[in-house]
Amino acid sequence: MKVAIIGGTGYGAVELLRLLHIHPYAEVKAIISHSNAGNSLTALYPHTDGFVEGTMETFDMEVLKEQVDFAFFAAPPGVSRDLLPELAEAGIRCVDLAGDFRLKDPAVYKEWYKLDAASADLLERAVYGLPELNGEEIAGASFVANPGCYPTATLLGLLPAVHNGLIDPSSIIIDAKSGLSGAGKSLSTVTHYSEINENVKAYKLGAHKHIPEIEQVLAGVGGTQRAVTFSTQLVPMTRGILATIYADLKTDLSEVELLESYENYYHAHPFVRIRSQGEWPATKEVATSNFCDIGLHVDKRTNRLTIVSVIDNLVKGAAGQAIQNMNIMQGWEQTAGLWMLPVYP
Amino acid sequence: MKVAIIGGTGYGAVELLRLLHIHPYAEVKAIISHSNAGNSLTALYPHTDGFVEGTMETFDMEVLKEQVDFAFFAAPPGVSRDLLPELAEAGIRCVDLAGDFRLKDPAVYKEWYKLDAASADLLERAVYGLPELNGEEIAGASFVANPGCYPTATLLGLLPAVHNGLIDPSSIIIDAKSGLSGAGKSLSTVTHYSEINENVKAYKLGAHKHIPEIEQVLAGVGGTQRAVTFSTQLVPMTRGILATIYADLKTDLSEVELLESYENYYHAHPFVRIRSQGEWPATKEVATSNFCDIGLHVDKRTNRLTIVSVIDNLVKGAAGQAIQNMNIMQGWEQTAGLWMLPVYP
Amino acid sequence: MKVAIIGGTGYGAVELLRLLHIHPYAEVKAIISHSNAGNSLTALYPHTDGFVEGTMETFDMEVLKEQVDFAFFAAPPGVSRDLLPELAEAGIRCVDLAGDFRLKDPAVYKEWYKLDAASADLLERAVYGLPELNGEEIAGASFVANPGCYPTATLLGLLPAVHNGLIDPSSIIIDAKSGLSGAGKSLSTVTHYSEINENVKAYKLGAHKHIPEIEQVLAGVGGTQRAVTFSTQLVPMTRGILATIYADLKTDLSEVELLESYENYYHAHPFVRIRSQGEWPATKEVATSNFCDIGLHVDKRTNRLTIVSVIDNLVKGAAGQAIQNMNIMQGWEQTAGLWMLPVYP
Amino acid sequence: MKVAIIGGTGYGAVELLRLLHIHPYAEVKAIISHSNAGNSLTALYPHTDGFVEGTMETFDMEVLKEQVDFAFFAAPPGVSRDLLPELAEAGIRCVDLAGDFRLKDPAVYKEWYKLDAASADLLERAVYGLPELNGEEIAGASFVANPGCYPTATLLGLLPAVHNGLIDPSSIIIDAKSGLSGAGKSLSTVTHYSEINENVKAYKLGAHKHIPEIEQVLAGVGGTQRAVTFSTQLVPMTRGILATIYADLKTDLSEVELLESYENYYHAHPFVRIRSQGEWPATKEVATSNFCDIGLHVDKRTNRLTIVSVIDNLVKGAAGQAIQNMNIMQGWEQTAGLWMLPVYP
Missing domain, CATH: 3.30.360.10 (Dihydrodipicolinate Reductase; domain 2)
Structure with a gap:
């Protein structure tokens, strides 16, 4: 399955990249970065040398719809609110690592995030992606709001x-x-x-x-x-x-x-x-x-x-849980690509 | 005033040494260590090079009574319980940095410290050395139980x-x-x-x-x-x-x-x-x-x-507060030797 | 392939465990610990919960020969010197993470390790496991001395x-x-x-x-x-x-x-x-x-x-390089189980 | 003696403040900050609460000449080059913690600092403030270039x-x-x-x-x-x-x-x-x-x-050595205010 990471230069994004690299069924096809389009991720993160080809891209709705089957939003608040709905509408399943779709009440979102919320209807449709609580809803979701850390x-x-x-x-x-x-x-x-x-x-x-x-x-x-x-x-x-x-x-x-x-x-x-x-x-x-x-x-x-x-x-509190949600949405075993020993010490 | 540090090789002891070195009225005269008597403190703590003369001594009640006017106990639980009373009796004012004289009820001490307590009478006479609470009692105390951190x-x-x-x-x-x-x-x-x-x-x-x-x-x-x-x-x-x-x-x-x-x-x-x-x-x-x-x-x-x-x-939670108590017991301004800016960053 | 980790409680051993768990062709069959035989590794390392079955075992040459095809020595100096040769003789290929077989000259080993060396003959047969230098020799080795960090x-x-x-x-x-x-x-x-x-x-x-x-x-x-x-x-x-x-x-x-x-x-x-x-x-x-x-x-x-x-x-300087050596000895691609992005940040 | 700290909001400045506070002969009279004039240092550095009165001031040559006898420059490169000479000329002895007066050759300064240098004459008059090397010259200096860390x-x-x-x-x-x-x-x-x-x-x-x-x-x-x-x-x-x-x-x-x-x-x-x-x-x-x-x-x-x-x-590599230089320039014992045990651990 082809995957996009939208918001490619934060710690959530590079953690997604690390975990998706060893995922048995998913492959990162595009890394989208508004501010760094045209640059290589390796220039920002030398540790990725040898693991990413090409450069980061700007967000292009139509290209993305062609290019990938699944998208992770790892961007600041407000971005997924504006971009995710159309993508989801086009059948690209999404997990949002930001907080734009976590709260059901638009007024509460506005109060705490100091931003306008997505529509009440969209907020209602979003599934809160805590797999240990909402496994079934996640399985059927077109897009999932990944919980905060x-x-x-x-x-x-x-x-x-x-x-x-x-x-x-x-x-x-x-x-x-x-x-x-x-x-x-x-x-x-x-x-x-x-x-x-x-x-x-x-x-x-x-x-x-x-x-x-x-x-x-x-x-x-x-x-x-x-x-x-x-x-x-x-x-x-x-x-x-x-x-x-x-x-x-x-x-x-x-x-x-x-x-x-x-x-x-x-x-x-x-x-x-x-x-x-x-x-x-x-x-x-x-x-x-x-x-x-x-x-x-x-x-x-x-x-x-x-x-x-x-x-x-960065894992159960962000990228790992996002992949766990993807696994459930895709009907794969939820541990796919995630069943690893912690690094110790 | 001549001071002894009893239990000279822990972090509490070296912090006492550091703070007493810049104290205007007190001077460390003896460092007592059961396990390291005869050795130089500098061998254990190279940072003290140039600040301590001679070697650490064994505890000798009679010598100590001659040598010093004030004693800090920075030893493990049980030591001050056994040694402090006689010293205090002889007019050597003491601050105990261990927990032997903090609790008033011998049974409670035994339950939590798994050691026999000092006599109820001694526990009663000990003043709990939190200066912001017990300033007056500390001023008149012959020995003070320094609070835990x-x-x-x-x-x-x-x-x-x-x-x-x-x-x-x-x-x-x-x-x-x-x-x-x-x-x-x-x-x-x-x-x-x-x-x-x-x-x-x-x-x-x-x-x-x-x-x-x-x-x-x-x-x-x-x-x-x-x-x-x-x-x-x-x-x-x-x-x-x-x-x-x-x-x-x-x-x-x-x-x-x-x-x-x-x-x-x-x-x-x-x-x-x-x-x-x-x-x-x-x-x-x-x-x-x-x-x-x-x-x-x-x-x-x-x-x-x-x-x-x-x-x-190690300061307000141990050595600094002990010196603050000493200052109050001696009738000095409580900030003597302690009025310093924190080290930052 | 079935693998033993000998010297199971140090950091090298748990790092081997972590890396071997995601290896496509090798499986840890036995964890040998002299001092902790009979105990679970999870009692020492709670992070391994869910990843190790049974308890650690004592070293038993005959059992091991039956049980495994490959062995990693992650024990202190002197242990592999005494135990590895017989195992290798029996056809169990070994990688030694200690220094017992790195130096060719027994006198030099004795001078720097303050221990008697293995025989000059064994030292000569040992292959120094730096894959970027000795790839061919490693491929044909019956046992490999993994380099120091x-x-x-x-x-x-x-x-x-x-x-x-x-x-x-x-x-x-x-x-x-x-x-x-x-x-x-x-x-x-x-x-x-x-x-x-x-x-x-x-x-x-x-x-x-x-x-x-x-x-x-x-x-x-x-x-x-x-x-x-x-x-x-x-x-x-x-x-x-x-x-x-x-x-x-x-x-x-x-x-x-x-x-x-x-x-x-x-x-x-x-x-x-x-x-x-x-x-x-x-x-x-x-x-x-x-x-x-x-x-x-x-x-x-x-x-x-x-x-x-x-x-x-702990990886290129110990467990990872040991697995890279195993891969080469077994004729597998040398990156098997090791081609992963660094954890960052 | 009244002292000014010029460039009051960096780590060098707060370290000067900490050390000067316990100095027996010097007192901080003014803290000069271009960017933070009018603000309290405590707003930036809560640890200084209780130790600084008033607010930071802008640099005013005439006021400063009236106000203090000695000045420390703890500002970025270029500032002391422009301001120190007139102050020194007026008899205010100065120590510069920046690099503006360390190098004798203006061309070398320009090459490495990418800034125009002070005049060759001024550079020649500056004394390099490494007390263990230049004690005598420092004693007679009107201004001293404090060495880099x-x-x-x-x-x-x-x-x-x-x-x-x-x-x-x-x-x-x-x-x-x-x-x-x-x-x-x-x-x-x-x-x-x-x-x-x-x-x-x-x-x-x-x-x-x-x-x-x-x-x-x-x-x-x-x-x-x-x-x-x-x-x-x-x-x-x-x-x-x-x-x-x-x-x-x-x-x-x-x-x-x-x-x-x-x-x-x-x-x-x-x-x-x-x-x-x-x-x-x-x-x-x-x-x-x-x-x-x-x-x-x-x-x-x-x-x-x-x-x-x-x-x-920050001490021997900056503020402490600057005070050691001040001590020598003033004819005080060089250890004044500096003879303290290191903080350990």
């Missing part, structure tokens, strides 16, 4: 507890830590090496645009969902998200019972691994892989549940 | 809110991130560079021995205190703790009112700096200094308060 | 210049920088996170056991070879070696001519990539891959050549 | 050997590794965290503007000096330079003799520390301090000397 780690950590009504939905607090690649390739003082090295920094408290995404999905799963408290912190590493999630248990459940409940929920989902009692995952244990590893802790003294959930933000 | 960041973040009854004491959740120097100089797999670099790792969830210390102090300040939820995570940097603290507000307070309340509480305390509205501190902004910087966020949607509190774990 | 980066950087007699062999100076994974998984003060983070440290100047390996190979290529000056430095990262190599040019060659000479030399060797004039590789551009990237600089003022050569020490 | 580490490593004629001046090769703070606060792709973390990167081979500075000084010391080969590499840390320097010994000297020669040369220079035989310094052992630590190795097989020299690029 923080929502992926958070939702996979919460789904079994919320779905089974084990926790008080108004008590959820998410303390997330992310490596710097989540901030992308654009330069800024906060991502300047000397500023963030040897540093942990809280940012966008209560203001991150992944908040409504998390709340929308939890409401869908749990019936009612109150607002969550969500904090983000940058830690000095390149890849990885660790979300520590706190919630009050509704009933008196033991760690063993909770772990069993999580194991059952993810029984058919190969990319979620549950840790044994008394063990919690570290980000490095999933680095460069599509896994989400989860550990639990019950504080008997407060009857509070602590969930530790880790992903590689 | 996590409790320092946590308590300074919580004191104004708990003291003024602004938050529900049963709702407190502390998510703390620490650099690796907090784990000390002893080798372990978890502190092996290739294992923890590019990694964030949760550990000792609900089992860290700083938990009872935090609860004891909060109970003293707030009247009643229920159990707190306390999580610790290692982040790949050497120095620094960032504690993100969550609690439900009892009444409807704005960020401005809360910041004012914090400013008032710490008005006379030079080492606590409160950030402006919408700003939160990063660990690097206090690195190598005795500051604790604090920022607040109120999530109006959940009426929950988020407190971000940062310290350098 | 520093020699791989160094030799690939020097081969074209030495082979073509372009540089004065007595003028070679190698300044090598390595990440910490090269020091392995054993604990030591130097690999303790707080000691080596934010630090660059020279070590084993003139005393590294990779020195005779480099000199032996260069002598073989260049006819005569005088001693090289070789310095090693640890830099705060997990993976990667960058070797900066200096040598006096014998004649007046331009950068363009030298680059052409390098391009020609490596024409048929897919894992060596030569950078354009004025560009030099960085370690991250080959991370997790089997590539060696090389850049050149000619200082016209001194007529000296500077060569910058980078590898991932 | 790389030249400081390199020259201190080479001075005894060159001065005593121990090495062949045409054989000198300098392989320098630097942390990222040396690249300053300006944003660039190469200093973007995700790009340079877990990475070692060679840059500006043979083209660094510190090359003529090194050669000029060595020629002055050694009589004749041929071109040096000088390579620079970025390593993933914030502070520190480690220079590994190679040179052929002219005669057959032992490590002991060489170490003795170095000890003698630096006998009266408190900021240079020579390591014992078989030991080499690491950058962290001088971090945040004004020390330059040096270790030696003689390779008997090649009769080549390897020198390892480390500094903190």
